[in-house]
Amino acid sequence: VLKKKIAVLAGDGIGPEVCREAIKVLEAVAERFGHQFTFDQQLMGACAIDATDDPLPAQTLRACFEADAVLLGAIGDPKYDNDPSAKVRPEQGLLRLRKSLGLYANIRPVTAYDALLAHSPLKPERISGTDMLIFRELTGGIYFGDKGRTDDGQGAYDHCTYSREEIERIAHRAFQAAETRRRKLTLVDKANVLETSRLWREVVQQIAPQYPEVRVDYLFVDNAAMQVILNPKQFDVILTENMFGDIISDEASVIAGSLGLLPSASVGDQVALFEPIHGSYPQAKGRGIANPIATILSGAMLLEHFGLQEEADAVKAAVQAALDSNILTPELNATSPCSTEQVGNFIAYQV
Amino acid sequence: VLKKKIAVLAGDGIGPEVCREAIKVLEAVAERFGHQFTFDQQLMGACAIDATDDPLPAQTLRACFEADAVLLGAIGDPKYDNDPSAKVRPEQGLLRLRKSLGLYANIRPVTAYDALLAHSPLKPERISGTDMLIFRELTGGIYFGDKGRTDDGQGAYDHCTYSREEIERIAHRAFQAAETRRRKLTLVDKANVLETSRLWREVVQQIAPQYPEVRVDYLFVDNAAMQVILNPKQFDVILTENMFGDIISDEASVIAGSLGLLPSASVGDQVALFEPIHGSYPQAKGRGIANPIATILSGAMLLEHFGLQEEADAVKAAVQAALDSNILTPELNATSPCSTEQVGNFIAYQV
Ligand SMILES: CC(C)[C@H](C(=O)O)[C@@H](O)C(=O)O
Ligand SMILES: CC(C)[C@H](C(=O)O)[C@@H](O)C(=O)O
Numbered sequence: 001v002l003k004k005k006i007a008v009l010a011g012d013g014i015g016p017e018v019c020r021e022a023i024k025v026l027e028a029v030a031e032r033f034g035h036q037f038t039f040d041q042q043l044m045g046a047c048a049i050d051a052t053d054d055p056l057p058a059q060t061l062r063a064c065f066e067a068d069a070v071l072l073g074a075i076g077d078p079k080y081d082n083d084p085s086a087k088v089r090p091e092q093g094l095l096r097l098r099k100s101l102g103l104y105a106n107i108r109p110v111t112a113y114d115a116l117l118a119h120s121p122l123k124p125e126r127i128s129g130t131d132m133l134i135f136r137e138l139t140g141g142i143y144f145g146d147k148g149r150t151d152d153g154q155g156a157y158d159h160c161t162y163s164r165e166e167i168e169r170i171a172h173r174a175f176q177a178a179e180t181r182r183r184k185l186t187l188v189d190k191a192n193v194l195e196t197s198r199l200w201r202e203v204v205q206q207i208a209p210q211y212p213e214v215r216v217d218y219l220f221v222d223n224a225a226m227q228v229i230l231n232p233k234q235f236d237v238i239l240t241e242n243m244f245g246d247i248i249s250d251e252a253s254v255i256a257g258s259l260g261l262l263p264s265a266s267v268g269d270q271v272a273l274f275e276p277i278h279g280s281y282p283q284a285k286g287r288g289i290a291n292p293i294a295t296i297l298s299g300a301m302l303l304e305h306f307g308l309q310e311e312a313d314a315v316k317a318a319v320q321a322a323l324d325s326n327i328l329t330p331e332l333n334a335t336s337p338c339s340t341e342q343v344g345n346f347i348a349y350q351v
Numbered sequence: 352v353l354k355k356k357i358a359v360l361a362g363d364g365i366g367p368e369v370c371r372e373a374i375k376v377l378e379a380v381a382e383r384f385g386h387q388f389t390f391d392q393q394l395m396g397a398c399a400i401d402a403t404d405d406p407l408p409a410q411t412l413r414a415c416f417e418a419d420a421v422l423l424g425a426i427g428d429p430k431y432d433n434d435p436s437a438k439v440r441p442e443q444g445l446l447r448l449r450k451s452l453g454l455y456a457n458i459r460p461v462t463a464y465d466a467l468l469a470h471s472p473l474k475p476e477r478i479s480g481t482d483m484l485i486f487r488e489l490t491g492g493i494y495f496g497d498k499g500r501t502d503d504g505q506g507a508y509d510h511c512t513y514s515r516e517e518i519e520r521i522a523h524r525a526f527q528a529a530e531t532r533r534r535k536l537t538l539v540d541k542a543n544v545l546e547t548s549r550l551w552r553e554v555v556q557q558i559a560p561q562y563p564e565v566r567v568d569y570l571f572v573d574n575a576a577m578q579v580i581l582n583p584k585q586f587d588v589i590l591t592e593n594m595f596g597d598i599i600s601d602e603a604s605v606i607a608g609s610l611g612l613l614p615s616a617s618v619g620d621q622v623a624l625f626e627p628i629h630g631s632y633p634q635a636k637g638r639g640i641a642n643p644i645a646t647i648l649s650g651a652m653l654l655e656h657f658g659l660q661e662e663a664d665a666v667k668a669a670v671q672a673a674l675d676s677n678i679l680t681p682e683l684n685a686t687s688p689c690s691t692e693q694v695g696n697f698i699a700y701q702v
Pocket of ligand 2 (some may be wrong): 447
């Protein structure tokens, strides 16, 4: 039996309810394949601020380091968003966690599910067959630079910095992924304006010859924001910095027809973390309408990370069965909707 | 007779050919309505570098200051894009021009033309009726902050700064525009991470009570990148900083079905500037396939700026006639395409 310890940071809003279903599915996998997974639930985000005044308590961070992987729900609470003077914010916990765990590469697959083409705002013929993998740098750039107010109180600043090494390590991962796929890598930057972008382009140009099979392409971020919608099938692997990755990957999520379907993995030097790309969706909290599939598929990525490919495939097949059988939450099935729990039960049962 | 002097910076790539048609239309307007427009052609961008080593020669800037308005085609050349070490770039000319003329507000209308719904990648029912106006801050933020390489040559930085005053002046313009429209203003920012975004939110919250009729809404930029595609009809006026505006407005352009349709105005303290939102599209240069409508509609915005509403409406009606009659360039009419010049001639004739 394979024994693994998974730290669970369910977080805020719908985080706890979607994590519950993902855990259920992982337990079904353990049962069916004879593994032993233990789950260590810890506080992070607004719920951690409420309990401890700290969005990332020391105990939570310790539990993550001691775990074989981390499963995250979602964090964030509107009560902090419209208060520009709030000193402590849920997001700080997430950013500190990414930095502390060295999670420099956030990996987001975007696929168009044929069963859901009708739900996408895009015309089916434009998106059917889309299969891209976005590598977003996650521990550098403007998110982590110096920030503050100017001395006279009349201004504010955020500094964006990147080092050659920060770019190289994620670029190698992206090139390696491209080698196993359709062998195309697109760097998204704003090299006609930003110096950091010029460094990204320089480093990628220097690394490219080590991956002679991979075709490299460069797009300015404004153009990329159009191309992702106009012709998503042109993309295989997209590589980009932190802020552009935040925007472009959320934008690309519309292709799938629901934000509730898209998982992500964040990897680096230490333990890896898996989370749905959606947020805490506070309006839906406790109503049983949140889609657990993104978190369940994040669980599948976690299994792959453990080297359990067959198990991961079983989860993906069970999700596909839910899509094909229309066992779906209201945003994807308005006429005979299932609850968060029903979707989770169906998928766990199918595994 | 009204006498006006218009500086024309046709620029690079398809810039000259689309400007030619816009001038033709403005001359037809002058003739029909009895005005006198003179056009002063000047170099900017890559063509100016080739001729003078300077993307914005002093003579060009002087001509802009002496004009009543500026019409710009497009600038940029791929030979500079993949050379991270290029010292002089066409874009520097554009950025310096914006700064020198104090063009702090870039205004981009995005409308879905019913005649072109079939060309949009989005489903017609999602976009029909879309009518939004994007206010992008144009002379601040990360575009204009300090930038450079670190001393050890291993890193790069770009500084983003905003002052209260830079935010206030464009915010007032956006609120005023919202008052004459559907009275909704959406601020797009990343206030959960960036200090400059928190200052934007603070300033907008402070100004809002002066416009009690306008409903104010806040969206994080990653969410906005989804909402623009998922439900564009929810937007009236969008207000945002420079970099986010670059990305979101180009993204929103896909709604119209072609980038070749969207005009923009850049206004500030001095002379105003009008330009299509598309780039220099070097692959299309000289082939007669570039769509001149975005530049022609930029000419209509220029007429409105001169207070010539009837004249502007005549241009818009002529453009509508071209759309209705399918007198369109190949990207919108693949079976019986017209050339850039034919589209321009038709619209000039209709005015
Ligand atoms: C919550 C926020 C700080 C975060 C980010 O911008 O990184 C989120 O949007 C994400 O993409 O994971
Ligand atoms: C050419 C470039 C510098 C420019 C910008 O990013 O501002 C362009 O993309 C635009 O939107 O006008």
